[in-house]
Amino acid sequence: MDARFKSRDIERRSLDVDGLKRSFLEWLVYSVGKDARAATRRDWFHTVALAVRDRVVDRWMDTTRSYYHEDAKRVYYLSLEFLIGRLLTNSLSNLGIVDECRQALDRLGLSMEDVVDAEPDAALGNGGLGRLAACFLDSMASQGLPGYGYGIRYEFGLFEQRFENGWQVEYPEQWLQFGNPWEFARPEVLYPVQFYGRVEEFRDSVGERAYRWVDADRVLAMAYDTPVVGFGGETINTLRLWSARATRDFNFGHFNDGAYMKAVEQKILSENLSRVLYPNDATETGKELRLKQEYFFTSASLQDILRRYLQHHSTFENLPNKAAIQLNDTHPAIGIAELMRLLVDQHALRWDDAWEITRATFAYTNHTLLPEALEAWPVRMIERVLPRHMQIIYEINAKFLNRTKAKAAGDNAKLSRLSLIDERGERRVRMGNLAFLGSHKVNGVSALHTDLMKQTVFADFHEEFPDRINNKTNGITPRRWLKQANPALSELITTRIGEGWISDLSQIAALREKADDVVFREEFRRAKRKNKKRLAAYIARQTGEEVLVDSIFDVQVKRMHEYKRQLLNVLHTIALYNEMRDNPTVSWVPVTKVFAGKAAPSYHMAKLIIKLINDVAKVVNHDPSVHDNLKVVLLPNYNVTAAEIIIPAADLSEQISTAGMEASGTGNMKLALNGALTIGTLDGANVEIREHVGADNIFIFGMTADEVNDLRASGGFNPREVIASNPSLKRALDMISTGAFSPDDRNRYHPIVQALTDGGDHFLVTADFADYCRAQDAAMQLYRDPEEWTRKAILNTANMGWFSSDRTVNEYAGEIWDVHPVKPSHDGEGFR
Ligand code: CR1
Numbered sequence: 001m002d003a004r005f006k007s008r009d010i011e012r013r014s015l016d017v018d019g020l021k022r023s024f025l026e027w028l029v030y031s032v033g034k035d036a037r038a039a040t041r042r043d044w045f046h047t048v049a050l051a052v053r054d055r056v057v058d059r060w061m062d063t064t065r066s067y068y069h070e071d072a073k074r075v076y077y078l079s080l081e082f083l084i085g086r087l088l089t090n091s092l093s094n095l096g097i098v099d100e101c102r103q104a105l106d107r108l109g110l111s112m113e114d115v116v117d118a119e120p121d122a123a124l125g126n127g128g129l130g131r132l133a134a135c136f137l138d139s140m141a142s143q144g145l146p147g148y149g150y151g152i153r154y155e156f157g158l159f160e161q162r163f164e165n166g167w168q169v170e171y172p173e174q175w176l177q178f179g180n181p182w183e184f185a186r187p188e189v190l191y192p193v194q195f196y197g198r199v200e201e202f203r204d205s206v207g208e209r210a211y212r213w214v215d216a217d218r219v220l221a222m223a224y225d226t227p228v229v230g231f232g233g234e235t236i237n238t239l240r241l242w243s244a245r246a247t248r249d250f251n252f253g254h255f256n257d258g259a260y261m262k263a264v265e266q267k268i269l270s271e272n273l274s275r276v277l278y279p280n281d282a283t284e285t286g287k288e289l290r291l292k293q294e295y296f297f298t299s300a301s302l303q304d305i306l307r308r309y310l311q312h313h314s315t316f317e318n319l320p321n322k323a324a325i326q327l328n329d330t331h332p333a334i335g336i337a338e339l340m341r342l343l344v345d346q347h348a349l350r351w352d353d354a355w356e357i358t359r360a361t362f363a364y365t366n367h368t369l370l371p372e373a374l375e376a377w378p379v380r381m382i383e384r385v386l387p388r389h390m391q392i393i394y395e396i397n398a399k400f401l402n403r404t405k406a407k408a409a410g411d412n413a414k415l416s417r418l419s420l421i422d423e424r425g426e427r428r429v430r431m432g433n434l435a436f437l438g439s440h441k442v443n444g445v446s447a448l449h450t451d452l453m454k455q456t457v458f459a460d461f462h463e464e465f466p467d468r469i470n471n472k473t474n475g476i477t478p479r480r481w482l483k484q485a486n487p488a489l490s491e492l493i494t495t496r497i498g499e500g501w502i503s504d505l506s507q508i509a510a511l512r513e514k515a516d517d518v519v520f521r522e523e524f525r526r527a528k529r530k531n532k533k534r535l536a537a538y539i540a541r542q543t544g545e546e547v548l549v550d551s552i553f554d555v556q557v558k559r560m561h562e563y564k565r566q567l568l569n570v571l572h573t574i575a576l577y578n579e580m581r582d583n584p585t586v587s588w589v590p591v592t593k594v595f596a597g598k599a600a601p602s603y604h605m606a607k608l609i610i611k612l613i614n615d616v617a618k619v620v621n622h623d624p625s626v627h628d629n630l631k632v633v634l635l636p637n638y639n640v641t642a643a644e645i646i647i648p649a650a651d652l653s654e655q656i657s658t659a660g661m662e663a664s665g666t667g668n669m670k671l672a673l674n675g676a677l678t679i680g681t682l683d684g685a686n687v688e689i690r691e692h693v694g695a696d697n698i699f700i701f702g703m704t705a706d707e708v709n710d711l712r713a714s715g716g717f718n719p720r721e722v723i724a725s726n727p728s729l730k731r732a733l734d735m736i737s738t739g740a741f742s743p744d745d746r747n748r749y750h751p752i753v754q755a756l757t758d759g760g761d762h763f764l765v766t767a768d769f770a771d772y773c774r775a776q777d778a779a780m781q782l783y784r785d786p787e788e789w790t791r792k793a794i795l796n797t798a799n800m801g802w803f804s805s806d807r808t809v810n811e812y813a814g815e816i817w818d819v820h821p822v823k824p825s826h827d828g829e830g831f832r
Contacts (some may be wrong), residue, residue, distance in 0.1 A: 001532055002602070002609070002670060004337075006272040006590045007197075012054040012055070012057055013058065014055075015055065015095070015096075015097050015100060016100060016194065017100050017103045017104045017356075018101055018104075020097070020101055020104035021104040021107055021108060021659025022049050023051040023128070023609050024048060024051055025107075025108075026048045027047045027048075027051050028047040030046050030279060031050055031525070032046050032050075032146075032173055032392055034656060037814065038109065041114050041117070041118040042117075042178060044105075044110055044114075044115045044117045044118065044426075045088065045115050045116075045119050046117035046179070046181050046182075046590075047086075047225035048088065048101065048105070048115055048177075049088055049091075049119070049182060051066075051182035052088070052091050052092060052095070052097075052101075052267055053091075053181060053182065053227070054162060055095060055097075055178050055233075056091065056095070056227050056229055056233070057403055058237055058826075059233060059234070059235075059236045059824070059826065060236035060238075060754055062228045062236075062824045062825065062826045063235050063236045063822075064168050064238065065826040066312070066822055066823070066824040066825055067146045067290050067822055070822055071312045071322065072146045072239070072818075072819075072820075072822045073147065073321060073322050073323065073324065073709040073818065073819045073820070074148060074308075074322070074323055074324070074819065075146065075147045075148070075323075075326060075812075075813070075817045075819045076147075076148050076150055076301065076305055076323060076324065076325045076326065077133060077136060077140075077147060077148065077149050077150065077326050077327035077328060077714040078297075078298060078301055078325060078326065078327055078328060078335065079129075079130070079133040079149065079150070079151050079331070080151060080152065080293070080297070080328070080329075080331035080332065081124060081125030081126060081129055081130030081132045081296060081328075081331075082122075082124045082125055082130055082137070082149060082239065082241075082439055082708065083102075083122075083123060083124065083126070083127070083130035083131040083133070083134050083158075083233075084124065084239075084640070085121050085122060085134070085273065085480070085639070085644070086116070086119040086120075086121055086122070086123040086640070086641055087119070087182050087226075088116050088119050088485060089116055090138075090229070090259070090479070091182075091229050091409035091481060093407065093479060093483060093484050093596065094138075094142070094230060094231045094232070094233060094479060095112075095229060095233045096227040096232070096233065096344070097215065097359065098536075099762065100440030102576055103637075103770055105339050106814075109477060110330075120174070120175040120177075121157075121639045121640055121641040121670065122137060122157060122175055122745045123151075123157035123158040123173060123175065123277075123571055123639050123640070124151065124152070124154050124157050124241075124277060125157075125158065126158060126277075126279065126280065126282075126300075126559065127281045127282075127558065127559045128367075128474075128664070128665065128666050128667070129281075129282075129328065129329060129367050131247060131251050131268075131532060131640065131666060131668060132328075132445075132474055132805075133149065133151075133443070134324070135475065135476050135477040135480070135642075135666075135675070135805040136149075136805055136808070136809055137149050137228045137237065137239060138228070138230070138231075138477040138479055138480065138805070139475070139477055139804070139806045139808070139809040140230075140237060140504060141226075141228045141230030141231075141235050141236065141237040141804040141805065141812065142230040142231035142232070142235070142477075142479065142823075143235075143806060143809065144230065144234065144819055145235075145242050145809065145819055145820075145822075146237070146616070146819060147236075147237055147238075147809075147819070148237065148239070148240060148609060148818070149228070149239040150239075150240050150241075150242075150272050150297065150300075150301035151239070151240075151241050151242070151297060152241060152242055152277075152293060152296070152297045152369070153183075153224045153241035153242060153243040153274055153516075154274060154275070154277045154688070155174075155176055155243075155274065155796075156172050156173055156174060156175075156275060156276040156277065156747070157173045157274050157277055158173060158277055158279055158598070158639070159172060159173055159174050159279055159598070160172070160637055161598045161602070161636055161637045161638070162636055162637070163610075163614060163634070164664070166610075166611050166614030166615055167607065167610070167611050167614075168598070168607050168610045168611075169601055170279070170601050171344060174668075175513065177318070177540030178496055181377065182226050183224045183225065183226050183229070183241075183256050184224065184225045184226075184460040185222070185223075185224055185335075186222065186223040186224065186225055187222060188218050188480070189223035189302065189304070189504075190221065190222050190223075190245070191220065191294050191300045191303040192219070192221075192223045192789075193218070193219050193220070193221050193248070193299045193300055193615055193741040194213060194216035194218055194219075195216060195217045195218070195219070195292060195295070195385055195386070196215075196216055196217050196384065196387075196403035197213055197214055197215040197216030197387065198213075198214060198215055198387055199211050199212070199213055199387050199388050199391060200212050200213075200214050204348065206286055206691070210345070210348075211345055211388060211391070212345060212462050213230070213341075213388040214568070214570075215504040215601065215603050217270070217701075218247045219244050219245070219246075219247065219270045219273060219296065220244070220245040220246070220247055221242040221243070221244065221299070221300030222242065222243050222245045223236050223240050223241070223245075223295070223304070224243060224244075224657065225241075226234045226239045226241070226242050227239075228558040229504050230306050231479055232503070233414035233576065233745070234823075234824065235585035235822075237644070239350060240301075240304070241410065242296065242297045242300045242301070244270060244271045244272070244273035244276045244296065245619040246266070246267035246270045246271055247270075247480075247703070248588065254507065254824065260509075263625070265428075265672060271392070272346070273292055273293060273296050274293070274296070274382075275291070275378045279598075279599060279600055279601055280292075280602075280603075281559040282367075282368070282370055282372075282373045282559075282561070283372050283373055283600060283603070283626065284372060284373055284374070284375050284376075284400075284494045284764070285634070286319065286376075286377070288381060288385060290449070291377055291381060291385055291386075292385060294331050294332060294334055294388075295330070295338070295385070295386060296335050298332040298334055298335040298338055298456040299335075299762065301335075302330075302335055302338055302339055302342060302434075304323075304343070305323055306342060309322055309323060310324075315355065315694060316343060316347065316349060316353075316354075316357055318358035319354070319357050319360075319361055320357060320361045323361055324361065324362050324363065324816070324817035324818065324819060325362050326363050326364075326365070326812070326817070327362060327363065327364040327435055327439070328361075328365055328442075329363070329365065329366065329367045329368075330366075330374075330375045330431035330432050330434075330435045331375070333364065333375075333431045333434050333435035333438070334386070334389060334431070334434075335362070335432055335439075335660070336358060336396075336435065336437075336438030336439075337386075337389040337392040337396070337434070338389065339357075339361070339362075340354050340355065340358055340387055340392050340396070341360070341389065341392055343357065344392075345388070348629050351395070353759055355396070355399075357468055358438055359437075359438055359440050360437065360440050361440050362439040363437075363439045363440060363442070363443070363816045363817070364435040364436060364438075364439040364441075364442045364443075365442075365443050365444075365445065365472070366432065366435075366442065366443070366444055366445075366453055366457075366458075366663075366814075367445055367448075367663050367664075368663050369449070369452055369453065369456060369457055369565070369660075369661070369663065372662065374430070374431070374432050374457070375430075375431035375432070376422055376429065376431065376695055377428060377429050377431065377767050378426055378427070378428050378429075379421065379426075379427040379429060380426075380427075382426075382429055383557070385676070386625075387435075388423070389511045390402045391430075393420055393429055394421075395435065396420065396437065396438070396474065397419060397420040397421060398420070398513065400417055400420075400437060401418065401419060404418060407790045408610070412461055417462050418433070418461065418464070419433070420433045420434050420437070421544050422532060424590055432458075433461070436458060436465075436468070437461075437462050437636035439468070440468070441468060441470060441815075441816045442458070442461075442468050442469050442470070442776050443469065443470050443471060443472045443812075443816070443823060444469070444471050444472075444663065445471075445472065445473065445474045445663050445664040445684075445685075446471070446473050446474065446663060446665075446684045446685040446687070446688060447471050447473060447687060447688055448660075448682075448683065448684060448687050448705060449471075449663040449664060449684060450469060450470070450618060452471055452660060452705065453574045455540060459694070464518060465790050470815065470816075471506070472808055472811050472812055472815075473664065473685055473688055473803075473808065474664040474665075474666050474669070474685060474803075474808060475802075475803050475804050475806070475807055475808035475809075476666050476669045476670050476805055477801060477804070477805045477806075478501065478502060478505045478671065478673070478806075479502060479649070480510075480644075481669075481670045481673060481674070481676065482503055482673055483585040484644070485525075485585045485643075485644040485645075485647060485648050485813060486531060486647075486648035486674055487587040487675070488527035488528075488530045488531060489527040489528070489531075489648065489675065489797070490502075491672065491802070492506065492523050492524065492527050493511065493797075496511065496514060497510040497511060497559065498511075501801075502528075503806070504806070505800070505802075505803075505804035505806065505807070506801040506802065506804075506807075507801065508797065508798055508800065509529040509798055509799070509801050510793065510798075511797060511798035512792060512794075512798040512799070514798070515791045515792075515794040515795050515798065516791070518787070519788060520794070521527075521790040521791065521794065522610075522673065523792055523796055524793065525790050526626035526646075526795070528649070528675060529549065529652070529668070531649040532549050532553055532647040532651075533549055533643055533675075534645060534648075534649065535553065535594075535646060535648075535649035536549050538635075538645050538646075539594070539633050539635065541662070542634050542635055542636060543634075543635065543636075545617075545621055545631060545633050547592045547629060547631045548590050548592065548631070548635065548649070550590065551590035551591055551592045551593055551629075552589060552590070552591050552592065552651045552652055552779070552780065552783050553629070553649055553650050553651045553652070554591055554593050554594065554651065555594045555646060555647075555650035555651075555652065555653060555654060555671065555676065556569050556593075556595050556622060556654035557594070557596045557597060557635075557642075557643060557647070557657075557667060558597050558648055558665075558667050559597050559598060559599070559600075559608055560598065560603070560606040560607075560609055561606060562598045562606065562609075562755075562762075563605075563657050563658050563661040563662065563763055564656070565656050565657055565658060565660065565763055565765055565768075566595065566597070566609055566613065566798050567609060567752065567756070567763075567765050568611075568656055568765045568768060568769065568772055569615055569654055569731065569764065570595070570609070570612060570616060570655065570774060571595050571732050571733070572633055572773055572776055573616060573620070574616060574732040574733050574735060574736070575728040575729070575731070575773060576630060576776075577619075577620050577626060578589065578624075578728065578731060578732070578735075579614075579625060579629055580625075580626045580629055580630055581623070584625060588629040588630075589629075589659055589780045589784060590628065590629045590630070591629065591630050591631075591780070592632075592633065593630070593631070593632045593633070594631075594635065594646065594650070594768075595613050595632075595633065595634045595635070596634065596635040596636075596638035596642060597638050597645060598624070598637075598638060603738075604751075605751065605752070605755070608748075608749070608751060608752060609752070610634065611659065611734070611748070612741065612749060612752065613632065613634045614634055614758070615741040615742055615748075616632055616741050617631075617633060617634060618713040619740070619741050620632050621633075628754060641669075643670070645673055647670050648674045648675075648677040648787070649672050650671050650674065651676055651677065651679055651783070652676060652678075652779055653667075653668060653671035653676040653677065653678045653679065653680070653788075654671060654679055654680070655667075655668040655679070655681070655683070655684075655703070656679065656680055656681055656768075656772065656816075657676050657681060657683045657705050657709060658681070658683070658703075658763045658764050658768075659682055659683040659686070659702065659703055659705040659707070659708050660683065660708050660709065661683065661763075662683045662684035662686075663684055663686045664685045665683075665684040665686065665809070666685075668680065668685060668686055669685065671692060672796045672800050672803075673796075673800040673803065674797070674798060675791060675794065675796055675797045676793070676796065676820065677699065677779065677782075677789070677796060678693075678695065678697075678698045678775065679699040679701070679772075679775050679779055680698070680701075681700070681701065681703070681768070682700060682704050682705065683705065685803070686698075686700075688802075688803075690799075691769050692799045692800065692803070693796050693799040695794060695796065696792070697792040697795045699775040699776075699778055699779050699801075700775070701768065701771040701772050701774065701775035702767075702768040702772060703764060703767060703768060704769050706832045707766060708773060709769070711764070717760070717761070717764070717767065717813075719756055719757055719760065719761040719766040719767070720757055722766045722769070723756075723757065723766055726766075726769060726770055728773070729766060729769050731771070732751065733753060733756065733757075736749045736753055737749060737750065737753040738753065764806070
């Protein structure tokens with residue numbers, strides 16, 4: 001080989017400062033097409049990303065090849081959402097070359113921060129469900145597990161949120177506008193996906209009744225692959241996202257009619273399938289395009305999974321030993337009918353064999369009990385869009401109900417609850433029931449949530465299949481959420497206990513004893529203060545508001561939802577504001593209330609709450625009588641990148657949902673790991689966080705899930721009585737309802753006041769208010785004692801080891817997937 005090529009080849013992989021610098025210059029010129037004088041920050045980001053990608057490719061191919069050679073069992077994580085965020089720091093950090101890259105950029109006169117900030121935030125998800133999928137990808141790769149992510153390459157991610165006059169306004173998020181240097185387009189990996197048409201019955205070669213789906217519209221799914229770099233760079237897995245392409249023969253007839261434009265229009269329309277992410281978090285919209293998106297990516301993924309399986313096998317009985325398919329909520333649950341269709345219609349398996357294989361292959365994770373989030377597609381819609389699948393669903397249902405009838409002995413109510421079809425009103429397919437029935441394991445995402453699944457939505461199924469439901473408490477990746485987001489704290493931790501915690505977070509328990517070390521406490525506070533300064537600067541840039549770095553940073557960051565009760569926090573804010581004004585001579589602990597989160601564009605109440613927070617902020621922040629002791633900020637456009645700045649700076653973490661309604665929460669884990677103390681209800685994973693960090697190191701308040709259940713069942717709850725008996729609550733509500741925060745429109749908040757009073761206060765904000773204020777007071781008192789506060793903060797960090805997504809993924813691997821780590825062989829020259 002030509003020596004020049006050879007040396008360039010090695011250079012592509014070199015990880016030292018000089019090698020990086022030389023590849024940056026080469027990439028800038030030959031791939032980005034700029035010289036150093038003309039290059040913008042975005043050009044440099046693309047340059048660096050491409051150079052980093054070079055350092056990943058060999059190992060990526062080694063990984064894929066090793067899985068292939070070993071015919072390893074793979075796990076396929078099917079998810080309509082992957083909330084990835086930026087990848088540059090993540091890749092550098094997992095490759096272990098952050099410092100080298102910084103120095104190389106330095107030599108070119110560039111700041112690493114500027115380059116990092118030029119990367120768009122990949123927001124292919126709404127909130128916790130999508131971010132969990134991204135954490136799982138990191139954990140699978142970091143532990144050498146053969147795991148693939150499958151989803152949709154949305155052209156528009158979650159909308160960009162801006163505030164105009166304090167109201168949320170949505171703008172399109174064009175993350176792909178300038179290209180995406182991380183992805184590899186695979187124009188040859190293309191699968192047809194059908195919609196509409198009709199089903200034809202015929203006799204197969206042995207005279208058996210068989211079916212084919214004909215006259216359907218076709219779209220192609222084209223693959224885009226993004227390497228998922230595991231910690232240490234040993235294993236590089238794949239995230240495969242599908243993009244819709246028109247078929248080449250798409251209504252070709254129109255060309256002959258001269259209707260060329262019509263054909264082109266149809267082509268454009270069919271490609272709309274992967275255009276935009278639905279911006280709903282834990283609510284269902286029931287739109288046909290959404291059903292088509294779900295089927296589109298699920299079908300393409302299953303075809304791809306079967307193709308991979310068939311490389312080594314000629315029959316299907318081993319599929320469950322070679323492929324585990326995890327359904328991230330019911331969004332891909334149509335895959336159960338699709339796999340049946342592929343096996344029975346295309347590969348001529350017998351129904352019962354196909355069903356056994358399907359059930360042994362799929363597992364389903366439920367992420368919410370909110371009734372408005374449980375997908376139920378109208379039968380008529382599925383009949384039209386996916387006619388063969390509707391037949392298959394009927395068949396699955398009929399066989400199941402027949403078998404169950406005998407046992408249920410005339411309990412028709414139970415049978416109708418178990419049915420895949422909801423017959424009340426417009427007939428609908430219950431996707432949760434389909435997912436349950438078609439899976440060998442079904443899991444919830446926290447201990448409480450799993451118990452409630454057994455008692456509520458899946459009570460009847462649990463009775464029928466008592467071994468199927470199991471718990472897998474969520475986790476978060478310590479790489480992104482501590483190492484990368486919080487360099488100040490992670491470097492401090494590493495100086496004391498080494499760096500084993502990065503890949504084995506249980507080791508962070510070694511910090512427990514440091515809670516009593518006064519020097520360590522001082523350094524821990526210094527790290528927190530550094531992060532708070534960073535956040536204060538960010539707040540000033542984003543909102544123009546100056547906040548006190550030494551105030552309590554009281555943080556509630558998550559989607560805007562009534563059940564998450566941002567309103568409870570707002571009411572406390574107003575009550576505190578009143579107290580401060582009433583008692584100007586008291587030496588108050590200064591408080592900065594930090595909010596951030598998006599509302600679904602059609603969720604009017606959540607948008608009104610946003611406006612209320614902004615209105616309250618306007619009044620409080622400009623009232624000289626509180627002497628800057630209270631500030632309220634609502635940061636715009638909360639996303640992964642913003643979270644990485646906010647979370648490390650938090651003192652107090654607000655996890656205040658109505659008990660029984662938050663399936664798990666994962667922000668709660670990120671904040672506690674970064675040394676924030678939680679103020680929270682006994683909901684979701686808060687229950688387990690309390691067990692781990694200790695009841696003395698968390699502020700728990702409010703009703704339990706059982707109490708909420710009893711109170712609602714009794715029907716005797718009267719918010720008016722509660723309000724009348726609590727003067728500070730009454731005063732806060734009166735201010736809202738009389739326009740103290742909306743002098744320009746005194747009735748603006750009528751719907752909020754109405755919901756909390758005559759509306760019955762479904763989320764029990766008023767019921768929990770007094771106890772919440774008590775817990776807030778306790779937090780403020782504790783903050784006066786920095787040593788004691790820091791001690792508890794350290795104990796939070798030290799006791800969060802169990803909440804690593806490495807632990808979660810290992811539990812899935814061992815108890816659901818039966819997949820095992822594969823050590824890639826790097827026999828090529830590879831990455832050194
Ligand atoms: C839940 O609301 C949980 C995440 C991830 C969300 C949240 O409590 O932490 O899932 N559910 O498990 C959801 O988005 C569609 O449901």
